[in-house]
Amino acid sequence: MAGLTNVAHGVDVEVLKKDFPLLAQEVNGHPITYLDSAASSQRPRQVLDAMRDYEETTHANVHRGVYGIAEEATRRFEAARVAVGRFIGAPTPAREILFAKNATEGLNLVAHTWGRTHLRSGDAILLTEMEHHANIVPWQMLAEERNLTIRWIPIDDDGALILDDLDRLLDGVKLVGVTCMSNVLGTLNPVAEIARAAHDAGAVVVADAAQSVPHLPTDVATLGCDFLAFSAHKMLGPTGIGVLWGRDELLTTLPPFLGGGEMILDVRKEGFTPNDLPWRFEAGTPPITEAIGLGAAVEYLSAIGMDSVRAHEISLTSYAMRTLTERFGDDIHVFGPKDPAHRGGVISFAFRDIHPHDISQILDQYGVCVRAGHHCAKPLMRRLGVNATARASFALYNDESDVDTLVDALAETGAFFG
């Protein structure tokens, strides 16, 4: 079976894998089978080259120098911003794309700026039971500071949000935080439907898109959210940079986040005047090399086409779910939606009663990299009634042979623990 559908949907994995230097190596005497892209993805040569070229030929601080390389550095940095904005359909990318350290910092930025200026004692925030800690803890910190209440949209046993009571839950809510795609269950949430109801109730919507932007076509107008955060390192880019998109009309009204250079127009002894968008939210020298790497990652993904990436991952996810069930029957339980069209390529599973740590340890002996743990989603773990899960997650460079290797290594794991 392996290999037969690799060329389907315009993604030729065999060719594409060659772009990723790390995937050529062996681990413990086996070719590496990297199935942890939901935690961090690998980088293609094109991204590494763009970063290296910038470092070797063009590096200077941005927005300051009037000499040649400084102007070119600024041009490349701002071009990356616009490319990222177009990638998610931002109406005014040069103003609405804010570079942060990662998605987590982007979400904290919303809590510190929008949250502090709009939320008062007694207001409510609505989150979902499947949020990553990054879209929970900033709100809990703010709730403690401002005496806010936090409500939760529950999930059903298939890992889908239960929206029957949404209107009641939204009563008195000023902000809704929702993940576009669960990093544990793979669930794709109906963000547009939630955003419509939230806006009717007078709330703004903050979408955590860290898992969805790397794997699906993203259009902020279709999603209907007001803020959207994601990280470069999960979408073939480097660590150290993330993105917060916000509606121009909202960002314009917000106070700065961190203070320092770059974010000001003027500073006097008496005070300061903040800079225009987007620099108002980017204090200090930004991650320039990383922004250029992210720009190259966006270019790489766009060349393949996000529709093709999504089609490839649906096909791979459905192969994986089918193969795991055929091989292991009741010994395996995959969490989350059964229908691959309703989920991303994230497969969290329980295998017999073997602890995820032990599964991951044995799989490593076969070169198979999967994650074991609570995936920074402890409220969800409690809802699922587990301490931890093992999680295999796919990206465009995975194919059916990777799934076959996982399944064979799992069989060995089962044999090892008897």
Add this chain to the structure above:
Amino acid sequence: MAGLEDLYREIILDHYRSPRNRGELPSPPAQRVEGFNPLCGDEIVVTLEVSNGAVTDIKIGGTGCSISQSSASLMSAAVKGKPVAEVRDLIRTFKGMMSIHESTLPGQDTPEEAETTEAQLLDVNSLGELAALQGVVKFPVRIKCATLSWNTLAQGLDEAESESETASA
């Protein structure tokens, strides 16, 4: 390269499959302590009875991986009935083992600080079956799994001691 057989010794798998002293003692009178491994979500509940300067009974609850569960099971068997002072020595020796071998592996950081230099002088052979866990140090991520129950027990002994001091004061 460290092989799986270094980690999953037969004694370890035996204690994982058939954990000793499993359960919880009624608390009070037993001392009840919970330990968490924030990295993996494992949790352990140690209940122990301390009387006349000895650990007269101990039970282990909670959930975790084979290493944390077997380490807890081996620990419970090793300390039950032992004088508190001896148990504290054992904790020091065990934690020393979890760092001594680490420091002899080139190019790796010591994840757990050695408690005392004295601990390093103690004989690992005195640990008996517990020495089966020494292969864990070759897998640095798993050291916290192995030491979770021991840190929890140490906390339990401290609490039992401070409570008895309060009671006698």
